[in-house]
Amino acid sequence: MTRLLLARLGAMFSVLLAVSVLVFAMGSLIPGDLTSVIVGQEGATEEQFAKVRADLGLDQPLPVQYVRWLGNALRGDFGTSPITGRSVTADLAQQIPVSVELALLCLFFSTALGLPAGVLAAVHANRRLDVLIRSQLLVAFSVPTFVVGILVLLVGSRLAPDLFRVSFTAWSQDPGAHIRSMVMPLLTITLPITAMTMQMTRSAMLEVLGDPFIVTARASGVRLQRIYYLHALRNALPPIVTFIGFQFGVMLGGLIVVEQIFSLPGLGRGMLEAIATRDYPMVTATTLVFAVSFVFINALVDMLYPVLDPRQRPR
Amino acid sequence: MTSDQATDLPAPAATAPARLRREGFVFELLRHRGGVFGVAVLALFVFLALAGRLVMPYDSNVGELASTLSGPTWRHLFGTDELGRDTFSRVIDGSRIAVVVAFLSVAVAAVAGVAIGVVGGYFGGKIDTVLNRSQDVLFAFPTLLLAIIIVAVLGPGLVNAVLAIAIVYTPRFARIARASALGVKSSEYLDAARLAGVTTPAILVRHMLPNVMPSVIVLAALSMSTAQLAYASLSFLGLGVSPPQADWGSMLSKARDFITIAPWLTVAPMVALVALMLAFNVLGDAIRDVLDPRHSSGARPEAAL
Numbered sequence: 001m002t003r004l005l006l007a008r009l010g011a012m013f014s015v016l017l018a019v020s021v022l023v024f025a026m027g028s029l030i031p032g033d034l035t036s037v038i039v040g041q042e043g044a045t046e047e048q049f050a051k052v053r054a055d056l057g058l059d060q061p062l063p064v065q066y067v068r069w070l071g072n073a074l075r076g077d078f079g080t081s082p083i084t085g086r087s088v089t090a091d092l093a094q095q096i097p098v099s100v101e102l103a104l105l106c107l108f109f110s111t112a113l114g115l116p117a118g119v120l121a122a123v124h125a126n127r128r129l130d131v132l133i134r135s136q137l138l139v140a141f142s143v144p145t146f147v148v149g150i151l152v153l154l155v156g157s158r159l160a161p162d163l164f165r166v167s168f169t170a171w172s173q174d175p176g177a178h179i180r181s182m183v184m185p186l187l188t189i190t191l192p193i194t195a196m197t198m199q200m201t202r203s204a205m206l207e208v209l210g211d212p213f214i215v216t217a218r219a220s221g222v223r224l225q226r227i228y229y230l231h232a233l234r235n236a237l238p239p240i241v242t243f244i245g246f247q248f249g250v251m252l253g254g255l256i257v258v259e260q261i262f263s264l265p266g267l268g269r270g271m272l273e274a275i276a277t278r279d280y281p282m283v284t285a286t287t288l289v290f291a292v293s294f295v296f297i298n299a300l301v302d303m304l305y306p307v308l309d310p311r312q313r314p315r
Numbered sequence: 316m317t318s319d320q321a322t323d324l325p326a327p328a329a330t331a332p333a334r335l336r337r338e339g340f341v342f343e344l345l346r347h348r349g350g351v352f353g354v355a356v357l358a359l360f361v362f363l364a365l366a367g368r369l370v371m372p373y374d375s376n377v378g379e380l381a382s383t384l385s386g387p388t389w390r391h392l393f394g395t396d397e398l399g400r401d402t403f404s405r406v407i408d409g410s411r412i413a414v415v416v417a418f419l420s421v422a423v424a425a426v427a428g429v430a431i432g433v434v435g436g437y438f439g440g441k442i443d444t445v446l447n448r449s450q451d452v453l454f455a456f457p458t459l460l461l462a463i464i465i466v467a468v469l470g471p472g473l474v475n476a477v478l479a480i481a482i483v484y485t486p487r488f489a490r491i492a493r494a495s496a497l498g499v500k501s502s503e504y505l506d507a508a509r510l511a512g513v514t515t516p517a518i519l520v521r522h523m524l525p526n527v528m529p530s531v532i533v534l535a536a537l538s539m540s541t542a543q544l545a546y547a548s549l550s551f552l553g554l555g556v557s558p559p560q561a562d563w564g565s566m567l568s569k570a571r572d573f574i575t576i577a578p579w580l581t582v583a584p585m586v587a588l589v590a591l592m593l594a595f596n597v598l599g600d601a602i603r604d605v606l607d608p609r610h611s612s613g614a615r616p617e618a619a620l
Contacts, residue, residue, distance in 0.1 A: 018452040029468045142592035144544050146551045150567060150581050153574050253459030257548055261571060272552060275467040283467060290460050 005303060012299040019291045020073070024066050027284035069284075078285040083277045088285045091270060096289065098168075098266035099255050105186055106251060110193040111244065117194070118201020119228055125206055133198075140195035145254045149188040149261040156184050168264050185262045189254045193247055200243040204236035211235070238309040245301030249294055343605045350605070353598025360591055364411040371404035376559050393583040396566075397573060405561035406583040412562050413591055416477055417543040423481035424542075425535050428488020433523050435489070436496030447493075450486040458483055462545050466554045473556045480545050484538055491534050495527040529606050536602040540595035547588055563588045 052058075058065070072079065078088035121133045162180065169177035208214065209232055217227050256268030263269070267286055274282035306313045344350040363370070377400065385395045393402040435446040453461065465479035499505060499522075508518055549555050550564025558565075563584040570580035 015451065015455050018448075019455050022452055023464075026464055026468050138596060139589075139593065142540065142589050142596050144547055144551075144588065144592070146548060146564075146567065147585050147588060150571055150574070150585065153571065154578055154581065157575050157578070249457030249460075252457040253548070256459060256463065257552065260552055271463070275463070276553070283464075287460070287464050291456050294457050294460075295455050 004306065008299060008302055012295060015295055016292060019295060020070055020288065021066065023284055023288045023291060024069055026287070027280055028062060028065075073285075073288065079281040081274075081279050081282050083274075083279040083282070088281050091282065092267070092285060092289065095265060095267045095270045095286075098264055099259070099268065102182070102185060102189065102255060102258070102264070102266065103248075103251055105182070106189045106193055106254075107244070107248075109186070109190045110197050110247075113190075114194040114197025115201050115233075115240070118198040119205055119233060121198065121202040122205035122209060123228055125202075125209075133202075137195055137199050140192060143192070144257075145188065145192055146257045146261060148191050149185075149258060152184050152188045153261070168262070185258045185264055188261070189251065189258045192254065193251055196247055196250070197240070197244065201233075201236070201240055204239045205232055208232045208236045238305055241304055241308055242301055245298055248297045252290055252294060344601055347601040347604060349597040350601035353594045353596075353601055356590055356594035357598060360410045360414050360587075360594070363407050364414040367407045367411055371401075371407040373401035373404045376400065376408075376561070387579050394577065394579045396569065396577075396580055400561075402566075402580055402583050405566060406563065406587050408561040409563045409566065409584065410587065410591075412473065412556060412560070413543060413547075413588070416473070416480070416546045417539050417591075417595065420477045420480035420542045420546070421484065421535050421538050423477070424484035424538070425488050425531055427481065428485045428490075429492045429524070429527060429531055431485065432489040432492025432494075433496045433519055433527060436493040437500060437519060437523060439500075443493075446489070450489055453483070453486045458541075459545060459548055462549055463552070463554065466549060471554045471557075473560075476546055476549050476555050479549070480542050483545065484542060487538070488531060488534060491530050492527045495530055496523055499523065499526045533599075533603045533606050537599040539599060540592050543592055543595060 060068075076089055078092065080086070081088050081091070084091070117133075121130055124130045124133075168181045171178040205228075214227060214232060217231050218224075222231070252268075255266065256272065258264070259266040259269040260272060267289060271283065271286035271290070273279070274286060345354065379395070382395055387394050393406070395401055396405070431446050431450070435443040456464075461483050462476075462479045465482055466475055469475035469478065505518065505522060508522055513521075546555065547564040550562050551568045553565070553568065555564055556562045566584040567581060567588075570577070570584070573580060
């Protein structure tokens with residue numbers, strides 16, 4: 001068990017290292033040099049350029065720059081943004097909680113709704129209710145997150161102007177306003193993810209429901225509800241959990257879109273703004289945070305697998 | 316076995332893609348309930364993409380400043396935008412980009428992915444390891460995030476967005492092509508072909524490729540909707556086409572700003588986008604059902620962004 005864990009951790013770190021190289025390379029490839037942003041394009045002399053380049057360490061060879069960048073990043077120092085003049089780390093500290101809150105709430109609600117709905121769909125498989133559910137799912141898969149967001153805005157501006165008008169407020173300032181400002185973004189990101197969780201639960205359950213032990217349980221008179229939720233769902237859980245881990249990537253993409261639609265000051269919006277202004281340290285920092293959290297979650301799900309499924313444990 | 320006999324073996328190339336070559340494929344697809352719907356909607360959009368300029372009621376890029384943000388009227392069925400441009404015409408014009416992006420990005424990804432996968436799978440060893448590892452790193456990024464950062468590096472624009480989506484989708488094709496290539500690598504007919512002196516490129520193209528095709532076609536069909544989705548999202552985030560060109564994603568992004576005073580602006584692009592996505596989804600499922608009957612339709616791991 002320990003050896004398996006160590007192997008997974010090792011694999012994770014090699015992927016993380018490769019990701020950091022890629023993110024750094026991307027940062028150096030972004031058109032527009034950091035120095036020209038700082039010095040300004042016109043009227044700057046060669047000496048000024050050279051001085052700024054030397055100050056930032058940009059005159060060093062790329063591998064040296066990479067090691068320095070990685071060392072600083074590991075200590076939580078992403079440098080100073082040439083656009084805003086603020087410390088990137090301080091900005092991240094403001095943005096990350098917003099995105100994490102949205103992600104965790106989305107994970108909670110989509111699982112709490114999607115799991116039972118999927119079980120229900122599987123139990124009623126190939127009956128009228130199931131046909132209805134499946135056609136709805138097909139529609140759900142064909143509606144992009146930002147279209148859901150616009151629909152939520154359209155409906156919200158008519159039915160709940162109170163929710164529509166409130167702009168993002170921090171919990172520390174006004175908890176009531178904070179909750180109201182998060183309702184529509186949360187609804188937008190949760191709807192598609194719930195549909196996917198439900199779909200996956202349905203197909204995982206259908207596979208288990210045909211197993212002999214379900215027939216045995218039924219024959220020995222175990223209550224149906226107990227069979228569905230205890231016997232079958234417990235056995236269908238490993239693929240579902242893997243899928244929820246996979247969905248995390250989908251959710252990160254959704255976060256970027258939702259934060260943009262509802263003007264939430266989260267990580268995704270920070271990244272898009274940084275891309276628009278060519279804020280090089282900010283782009284690399286936000287990208288790195290996104291990619292690293294994605295790799296972490298997937299590794300976590302991988303490690304969770306043997307916990308959920310005893311057959312996967314090495315003896 | 317003489318070399319004549321060996322090169323005379325038509326069987327391997329013909330067996331695997333048999334379902335593809337049979338004329339029945341199109342008929343089977345049209346017999347499939349979802350298939351008809353998908354083909355019909357897609358045909359409509361392809362028609363609009365090709366002949367849109369002829370059928371659209373107004374020039375999509377010229378606005379009437381006298382009627383900006385007008386509501387739905389008989390003159391402008393879906394209203395006009397903030398520059399007085401006809402929304403309906405712009406949606407028709409936008410279908411060109413939507414259709415081209417979906418087909419082009421998936422096609423580029425499929426060609427690149429198949430090349431990488433088949434070469435890696437056939438040769439094995441170091442080449443395979445290097446190709447495999449570099450693909451793994453791409454898998455470490457969420458789909459939309461990877462597309463966004465590639466566009467950030469290349470700069471926004473239609474071509475770069477297509478390229479970004481193609482890069483994002485390449486590893487999936489490489490993986491599936493490699494798996495099929497490994498499956499036939501040690502088969503007897505490949506040994507026979509090698510013994511008969513068939514050159515390596517010929518083996519790859521004439522004997523490996525046909526075996527890889529069915530699964531690649533299924534994946535390509537299923538990828539159309541998500542590629543379309545990825546592009547629409549990029550465009551919505553302002554990383555797609557440049558302004559005057561009509562495009563559903565950027566139209567919706569603009570309409571979002573006027574959502575309280577001109578909510579009708581969202582209707583036409585939204586309906587068009589969802590209809591095309593639905594058509595791609597249904598058609599993808601239908602093609603999979605027809606080409607790969609063993610697969611029970613149900614689980615769709617790759618759903619949306």
